Amino acid sequence: MIQMKNVYKKYSNGIVALNGMNVEIDQGEFVYVVGPSGAGKSTFIKMMYREERPTSGQMFVDGIDIATLKNSKVPLLRRQIGVVFQDFKLLPKLNVYENVAFALEVIEEKPEEIRKRVLKVLDLVGLKHKARMFPTELSGGEQQRVSIARSIVNKPKVVIADEPTGNLDPETSWDIMRLFEQINKSGTTILMATHNREIVNSMRHRVIAIEGGLIVRDVAGGDYGYEG
Numbered sequence: 608m609i610q611m612k613n614v615y616k617k618y619s620n621g622i623v624a625l626n627g628m629n630v631e632i633d634q635g636e637f638v639y640v641v642g643p644s645g646a647g648k649s650t651f652i653k654m655m656y657r658e659e660r661p662t663s664g665q666m667f668v669d670g671i672d673i674a675t676l677k678n679s680k681v682p683l684l685r686r687q688i689g690v691v692f693q694d695f696k697l698l699p700k701l702n703v704y705e706n707v708a709f710a711l712e713v714i715e716e717k718p719e720e721i722r723k724r725v726l727k728v729l730d731l732v733g734l735k736h737k738a739r740m741f742p743t744e745l746s747g748g749e750q751q752r753v754s755i756a757r758s759i760v761n762k763p764k765v766v767i768a769d770e771p772t773g774n775l776d777p778e779t780s781w782d783i784m785r786l787f788e789q790i791n792k793s794g795t796t797i798l799m800a801t802h803n804r805e806i807v808n809s810m811r812h813r814v815i816a817i818e819g820g821l822i823v824r825d826v827a828g829g830d831y832g833y834e835g
């Protein structure tokens with residue numbers, strides 16, 4: 608599903624964020640990305656949806672060649688993967704239903720198909736009854752549920768999440784994680800950067816630790832592994 612071969616990323620200010628990274632992630636895996644601040648986790652994650660482009664090396668996501676992908680084809684890539692952010696990134700002027708439907712409207716899906724799929728994913732995340740509410744009327748956990756619904760409405764093979772529980776209280780974080788587990792059980796690959804030690808140590812999955820732009824640990828069912 609995801610392959611990186613000697614991926615190197617140097618920002619324009621000279622900082623090397625990824626220093627020759629090699630990794631393979633299969634369809635259906637659930638992978639945590641951990642490591643200290645500044646290690647390169649966000650850069651690693653951003654490569655997946657081509658928010659950043661490798662300086663050198665080879666990289667494929669769902670068969671798409673990320674390194675050589677033309678900018679004009681990036682929207683196509685982003686339709687094939689779901690992305691969930693720490694700060695939700697919902698559109699404030701659209702209600703819950705519209706935020707989720709938006710992704711389908713831009714690909715000109717049939718109206719009755721849009722309605723069916725949006726209501727289905729809102730039901731899945733437990734927010735069908737709040738379809739007409741606006742993001743500001745929702746709690747942080749509810750907003751994250753909406754953004755998860757948005758991320759899966761296109762039926763992507765992979766969902767990328769950058770600290771999805773970073774702005775949520777512990778109890779809400781567990782609810783959100785259970786949702787990701789459920790999505791993963793239906794066959795969707797999950798790649799998640801996180802600082803949440805309790806969750807990583809409890810809901811065991813493959814753990815990739817990044818330090819200084821390199822993978823320093825890669826363990827199936829691993830633990831969080833950092834103190835403090």
Ligand code: ADP
Binds near residue numbers: 618619620622647650
């Ligand atoms: P993490 O997510 O693990 O905190 P990042 O991938 O955000 O790490 O950052 C890795 C390194 O790249 C850091 O030294 C950071 O300061 C630098 N960096 C991140 N984004 C940019 C950018 N847009 N321009 C320049 N340097 C950046």
Ligand code: ADP
Binds near residue numbers: 645649769
């Ligand atoms: P996060 O890891 O929370 O997603 P960012 O990726 O925005 O945060 O930033 C991570 C690190 O990269 C921070 O240390 C930040 O200072 C640094 N960084 C982000 N953008 C730039 C930039 N344009 N130039 C230099 N450093 C940057």
